[in-house]
Amino acid sequence: MKWDWSAVADFMPHFWDGLLVTLQILVLGSLISFALGLVWALLMRVPTRWVTWPVGAVTEFVRNTPLLVQLFFLFYVLPEWGITFSALTTGVFAIGLHYSTYTMQVYRAGIEAVPVGQWEAATALNLPLRRTWTAVILPQAVRRVVPALGNYVISMLKDTPMLMAVTVLEMLGEARLFAQQNFQFTEPLTVIGFAFIVISYLASLALRALERRLVH
Amino acid sequence: MSTDTHAPFDKKPESPRSTGELIRLEQVTKRFGNHTVLDHLDFSVDAGKHVTLIGPSGSGKTTILRLLMTLLKPDEGTITVDGERLFPAPEKQVREVRKKIGMVFQQFNLFPNMTVLRNITEAPVTVLGLSKDAAEERARELLEMVGLTDHVDKHPAQLSGGQQQRVAIARALAMRPQVLLLDEVTSALDPELVAGVLDVLRDIARSTDITMLCVTHEMNFARDISDQVLMFDSGRVIEAGPPEKIFSEPEHDRTREFLSAVL
Numbered sequence: 001m002k003w004d005w006s007a008v009a010d011f012m013p014h015f016w017d018g019l020l021v022t023l024q025i026l027v028l029g030s031l032i033s034f035a036l037g038l039v040w041a042l043l044m045r046v047p048t049r050w051v052t053w054p055v056g057a058v059t060e061f062v063r064n065t066p067l068l069v070q071l072f073f074l075f076y077v078l079p080e081w082g083i084t085f086s087a088l089t090t091g092v093f094a095i096g097l098h099y100s101t102y103t104m105q106v107y108r109a110g111i112e113a114v115p116v117g118q119w120e121a122a123t124a125l126n127l128p129l130r131r132t133w134t135a136v137i138l139p140q141a142v143r144r145v146v147p148a149l150g151n152y153v154i155s156m157l158k159d160t161p162m163l164m165a166v167t168v169l170e171m172l173g174e175a176r177l178f179a180q181q182n183f184q185f186t187e188p189l190t191v192i193g194f195a196f197i198v199i200s201y202l203a204s205l206a207l208r209a210l211e212r213r214l215v216h
Numbered sequence: 217m218s219t220d221t222h223a224p225f226d227k228k229p230e231s232p233r234s235t236g237e238l239i240r241l242e243q244v245t246k247r248f249g250n251h252t253v254l255d256h257l258d259f260s261v262d263a264g265k266h267v268t269l270i271g272p273s274g275s276g277k278t279t280i281l282r283l284l285m286t287l288l289k290p291d292e293g294t295i296t297v298d299g300e301r302l303f304p305a306p307e308k309q310v311r312e313v314r315k316k317i318g319m320v321f322q323q324f325n326l327f328p329n330m331t332v333l334r335n336i337t338e339a340p341v342t343v344l345g346l347s348k349d350a351a352e353e354r355a356r357e358l359l360e361m362v363g364l365t366d367h368v369d370k371h372p373a374q375l376s377g378g379q380q381q382r383v384a385i386a387r388a389l390a391m392r393p394q395v396l397l398l399d400e401v402t403s404a405l406d407p408e409l410v411a412g413v414l415d416v417l418r419d420i421a422r423s424t425d426i427t428m429l430c431v432t433h434e435m436n437f438a439r440d441i442s443d444q445v446l447m448f449d450s451g452r453v454i455e456a457g458p459p460e461k462i463f464s465e466p467e468h469d470r471t472r473e474f475l476s477a478v479l
Contacts, residue, residue, distance in 0.1 A: 053250060120287050121325035125339035126314050135338060139329040 011178050015191055017169040020173030023159045023199070025092055025170060030153050034097025037103025041111065042133075044104070063101035068162055072092050075166040091163035099156050106148045110141035143214045154200050167169035171195060230363045236429050238263040239284065239395065244293030246279055246451075254451040256293070263394070266421050268438040268459070271448030272474060273300070278429040279451075281397045284429070285319045286310055298394060315343070318393030321408070322400040324380040326372040326387070333368045336387045344391065349392040351390070358386035362416050378409030382416055389420070398430040402437075410434070417441065435479055439463055447471045466472075 043055045062070065071094045075087065085093070114137050122132040161172035169177065175188035235435045239261040246254040253276045255274040261267050269277040282288045283295060286302065296454040302313045326335050330402050336355035340346040346354075359365050362382035364375075381401055388396060398417065400411045414437045419443040421428060432438055438445060438459060445462040447470070456470045463479075 115323075115325075117321060117323050117325035118327065120285075120319075120321065121327065123287060123314075124285050124317075124319040125387070126311060126322075126343045127339055127344070131342050135342075136327050136329070140327075143329070 001116070004184065004187060006189060007182065009186045010182070011175070011184075011188045011191060014174040015171065015180050015188070015195070018192070019195060021088065021156075021168060021173075022160050022170040022195075024088070025095060025163060025168070026153070026157050026199075029095040029099065029156055029160075030094045032093065033103050033152065034149065036100035038107050039135060040100060040104035041107035041176060044108065056092050059101045059104060062098060067095065067098045067159060068165060071162060073201075087163070087167045091166055091168045093123035095140060095156060095159060095163070098151055102152055103149060106145045106152070107141065109148075110145035111137060113144055114140045134164070146211050147205065150204065150211075153189035153203055153207070157196065157199055157203065164184060236262060238298055239429070240294075240296040241280070241283070242294045242296075244283065244290045244295065246276070246283065246288065247291050252451065254283075254290075257451060257453075259446075259453065261395075261427060261429060263427055264425045265443045266430065266441050266444060267444045268430045268432060268442040269446050269448055270432070270435070270438065270462075270474070270478075275448040276398055276451040277448050280401050281319065281429060281431060284317060284395070285397055286314055288403050299351035315391065316394040317397065318395070319399065320381070320384050320388050320399040320401045322403050324372070324377070324384045324404070326380055326384055329371050331369050331371055332364065332375070332383050335372070335383060336390045337388070340390050355386065355390060358389055359383075361419070362386050363412070376409060377405045378412045381405065381409075381413050385413075385416055385420070389426075393426070395427045395429060398428060398432065400431055400433065402432070402434055433478060435463065435475070447474065449474075 009064060035209045040059050044052050046052060050117065071091060074090045074094050078084070078090075117135055118140065120181045127136070160170050163170055164173040164176070167173075170175050171192040179185040237260050239259075241257055241259040244254055245252065246255045246261070253274075257280075259278070259280065269280065271277055279288065283290055284297070284302070290303055293303075294301065298316055300309070300313045302310060305313065319446050326332075327338070330338065333352060333355055336358060337346075337348065337351035340351040340354065341348060356365070356368065359368060362385055364379060364382055364386070367379065367383075368376060372383065375383065385401075401417070402413055405413065414434065417428075417437070418441055420426065426446050428441070430438070430442070442459045444457045445454060447462060447466070447468065449470045455462060455466060455471045462471065463475065466475060
């Protein structure tokens with residue numbers, strides 16, 4: 001096995017394209033999973049089974065089926081019903097949806113960890129329910145769950161190559177394409193391997209900084 | 217009533233405050249599972265009075281405060297505050313009647329994500345519709361009264377327990393309640409911090425016409441501020457009277473036992 005720097009140089013333009021796509025998936029997927037997970041968590045607290053049962057069933061189903069199957073389903077089955085999105089859009093939505101079923105449990109734990117005395121104080125001050133959530137409960141709950149959400153961001157990063165299966169050319173896709181065209185596997189795969197480590201590390205630094213900012 | 221002029225809250229409120237009966241519980245029953253804490257209790261408090269509830273733990277004192285604050289719902293009976301029904305009542309009415317009541321908790325329950333100032337202004341702004349400036353001005357007056365002017369921009373975690381409880385008192389008063397419920401407000405404090413909190417409460421008792429309903433194990437404090445002391449046992453009032461009488465010549469054996477245990 002020989003290491004060929006010129007192969008690295010040839011791969012780099014493709015690498016940057018792939019990196020950009022990977023980061024797009026990660027950022028948009030994270031935002032979707034954070035937002036949707038919070039929506040699920042709040043819906044699960046609505047005091048009627050007409051809401052909690054369907055939401056519980058759907059999220060349980062999504063959490064317990066493989067992301068890859070969901071990707072294939074959204075990409076190949078939905079178009080048969082006339083619903084078509086680009087591969088990237090489909091992939092970002094799938095990964096965001098999948099991870100939202102994890103983040104909802106993180107939020108639930110965070111919400112339940114807010115002491116009951118906070119609810120009581122809000123009642124004693126006559127704060128409306130909406131205000132109690134937005135000004136008292138959620139700021140405290142979210143602060144508690146930032147580390148756990150951060151772990152899912154790292155997890156999600158490591159799942160981004162799955163989007164290759166629905167033709168998205170993220171880092172692994174670009175590396176594979178380059179490798180097949182040039183019969184050089186070592187260099188592109190090594191480069192993206194390092195890239196994954198660097199992104200994880202930078203993401204964890206950013207999350208730690210965010211955690212520090214949130215702690216008083 | 218005292219003629220203090222430095223007290224920063226209304227001694228002459230905009231609408232005349234009610235005299236006579238302010239709080240009435242009728243035939244109130246509260247059960248937790250199989251355990252009946254309050255059994256067809258009748259109980260009333262006159263406006264402006266300072267009433268202290270004493271008795272062994274589990275005798276239902278705190279339950280009464282929590283029923284009045286609507287943190288609990290009775291299983292039976294009615295609760296009326298200032299002539300308006302608090303229970304049973306539709307949610308909208310509960311919200312209106314509840315504005316007349318404020319509460320200070322054993323564990324302070326300040327909002328840790330807000331500054332001291334925001335803790336106090338949050339409800340006046342969002343519930344009473346005060347302007348931010350007006351709410352802050354009033355909050356600063358209240359903080360001056362409880363001796364915490366230097367701490368307006370701190371977060372609760374930066375304060376001692378005693379300071380947090382004084383902020384909680386200011387927060388409750390910022391809503392201009394007619395009734396202040398005090399639920400063992402010094403029980404969670406280190407002994408050296410108790411006096412500061414009790415001084416603030418004595419000051420409020422002296423200088424305002426607010427009705428106070430107080431559950432405490434501080435018998436000296438109860439003796440100082442109370443117009444009336446109610447001795448609870450097993451969810452019933454077994455003895456009631458002015459503090460001098462209850463503390464010096466209790467009639468009931470259970471009262472004597474209780475007092476000798478706590479004094």
